[in-house]
Amino acid sequence: MxxxxxxxxxxxxxxxxxxxxxxxxxxxxxxxxxxxxxxxxxxxxxxxxxxxxxxxxxxxxxxxxxxxxxxxxxxxxxxxxxxxxxxxxxxxxxxxxxxxxxxxxxxxxxxxxxxxxxxxxxxxxxxxxxxxxxxxxxxxxxxxxxxxxxxxxxxxxxxxxxxxxxxxxxSLRAISAIKPEGAPEVDPRTNRLKKPAPSVPAGSAPVLPIYYAMAPGPTLAPAPAPGPGGPRHHFDGERQVKDFIHTLLHYGGYNEIADILVNLTNLATEMGRLVSEGYVLTVLAPNDEAMAKLTADQLAEPGAPERIMYYHIVPEYQTEESMYNAVRRFGKVRYDTLHVPHKVLAQEADGSVKFGDDEETAYLFDPDIYIDGRISVQGIDGVLFPASEKTGSKTPETTKTTDRDQSPPKSRRGKLLENSPFSPPENTSSANQKGMYKDLKAYVKIHFSKSKLVCIS
Missing domain, CATH: 2.30.180.10 (FAS1 domain)
Known part of the structure; x- marks a missing residue:
């Protein structure tokens, strides 16, 4: 002082x-x-x-x-x-x-x-x-x-x-500060610096590929990255996933695929999030007859249900008409799947679309089961596997020769729509299959009431 x-x-x-x-x-x-x-x-x-x-x-x-x-x-x-x-x-x-x-x-x-x-x-x-x-x-x-x-x-x-x-x-009103920016990030797939996605109007399609928004999984997708939709979703993906699973149950003959989506995997929630962020999906849904040919060992392997389902999901919005027009004009078309890096082959056969190679194929059996502009569900009559995963996965049923190439498939849509929405399909005649169908309804009630996707009464 x-x-x-x-x-x-x-x-x-x-x-x-x-x-x-x-x-x-x-x-x-x-x-x-x-x-x-x-x-x-x-x-x-x-x-x-x-x-x-x-x-x-x-x-x-x-x-x-x-x-x-x-x-x-x-x-x-x-x-x-x-x-x-x-x-x-x-x-x-x-x-x-x-x-x-x-x-x-x-x-x-x-x-x-x-x-x-x-x-x-x-x-x-x-x-x-x-x-x-x-x-x-x-x-x-x-x-x-x-x-x-x-x-x-x-x-x-x-x-x-x-x-x-x-x-x-x-109150910070008189402070002119510069917004801090983090250190640049390196994309582990390309070893190059990541570039920020350009701004797009609200509600428009995402700029980044769908693989950047996918959750990590066993050999399914690259490391997770934020989706372009951000926290403000412009589409109600949960409601749309609920609707298409509802449709599968009402349609009949696709209970096994609904069971896998709801109970064996978290794909219902994952698909809802992707659609909410603006992505579109096409689901190639095998029917119950095709799913019944899978062995317990094939589904018990860790990550097997996810790999099977990801190979049946195409990150595009395709209808029966668009796919048939493509294969009729170009002969063969390979569609990307969410099972990176595998693609599914589509070609024209007897006025329909055939998926897979010559050894193991599946026909577009029930076209346009569900189409809402964001999710498209196409029923097929076989389970598809990538070429690298077919070894040891075939069953006697799948190796039998069929006469599909000689006769075009006929749709079962008109016959199934005449039945009650929740009545067991005609091909579920055994007691075990009927019991599975009742358990499926209970599983759907429990799962969707917790995840706030759907509540089936």
Missing amino acids: CVVICFVLSQLAAASQINSNSVLVALLDSRYTELSELVEKALLLQTLEKAVADHNITIFAPRNEALERELDPEFKRFLLEPRNLHSLQTLLLHHIVPSRLGHTEWPNESTRHATLSPEPLRLSNLDSVKLAGNAEVVHLNDVFRPDGIIHGINRLLIPKSVQQDFNNRR
């Missing part, structure tokens, strides 16, 4: 040889050392020296107790920040009136007096209590000098402009 006082005295003396009897020297009294430090930090010594040389001044000085214990610490830090120097100067100059206002000159009524700051100060009497602004004068004429007077007050005077600056700073 002594160093500060000596420094201020030396600055005043060097400036214009201030008399030791000056009010500015008296301000260094031990009762106002906190205010003196603020004056030094605000670089106001020359301004006050010029004011004293021109005329008498009146200083309303808060005592040390008011600045040490009663001042908001956050507001004090705001004043001492170098970028807020102008606010600190305005606040201190608001305590100085460029005229002499002693006990005898104190106004009887409330009056406004100009200060060295842009804002005036209101002086008033209230029940024999003298007020300067909203501060009480506790020591009138505390320091009396030829060039000025110091009145002791019980609190700091804060102009409206300084209070507004503090409020703006605290």
Whole structure:
């Protein structure tokens, strides 16, 4: 503290040889050392020296107790920040009136007096209590000098402009910050820097491939990446997945595939999320007769149900008409699947679409079971496997020769629609198959009531 006082005295003396009897020297009294430090930090010594040389001044000085214990610490830090120097100067100059206002000159009524700051100060009497602004004068004429007077007050005077600056700073409205950006990420598949996806209008198709939005799985897809739809979904994918599973159950003959989607995997939830983010899907759904040819070992292998289903999901929106037109014009078409990197081969055969190679094929048996513009479900009469996974997976039933190439398939749609929606299909004549169908309805109730996708009554 002594160093500060000596420094201020030396600055005043060097400036214009201030008399030791000056009010500015008296301000260094031990009762106002906190205010003196603020004056030094605000670089106001020359301004006050010029004011004293021109005329008498009146200083309303808060005592040390008011600045040490009663001042908001956050507001004090705001004043001492170098970028807020102008606010600190305005606040201190608001305590100085460029005229002499002693006990005898104190106004009887409330009056406004100009200060060295842009804002005036209101002086008033209230029940024999003298007020300067909203501060009480506790020591009138505390320091009396030829060039000025110091009145002791019980609190700091804060102009409206300084209070507004503090409020703006605290609410971050006056801060112009640069949004931080993270370090660049490397795509593990290409070993190149990832580029952010360009902005697209709300509700438009995603820019990134569907594989970036897929959840990780066993040898199914690359590492997960955020979907372009973000947290604000533009499509109700959960409702659409619920609708197409409902349709499979009502249609009849596709209970096994619905059982896998709902109970053995979490693909129903995954498909709902993908559709919500704007992606489209085509499901090649094997019927119950085809699924019955799968062995227990094929489904018991870890990740086998997911791999089978992902190979039957095409990340495009295709209908029976669009696929048939494609294979009729180009002969053979290979469609991408979600079982990366395998593709499924489609070709024209006897007025229909045949999937798979020559050894193991499946025909488009029930076209357009469900089409809503986002999800397309096409019924097929066989289970498809990638070429690398066919070894050891064939059963005697699948290796038998058929006469499909000689006679085109006939749709069962008209016959099934005549039945009750929940009646067992004609091909489920055994007691085990009927019991499976009842259990499936119970599983669907439990699963979808928990995942909020559907509730079948």
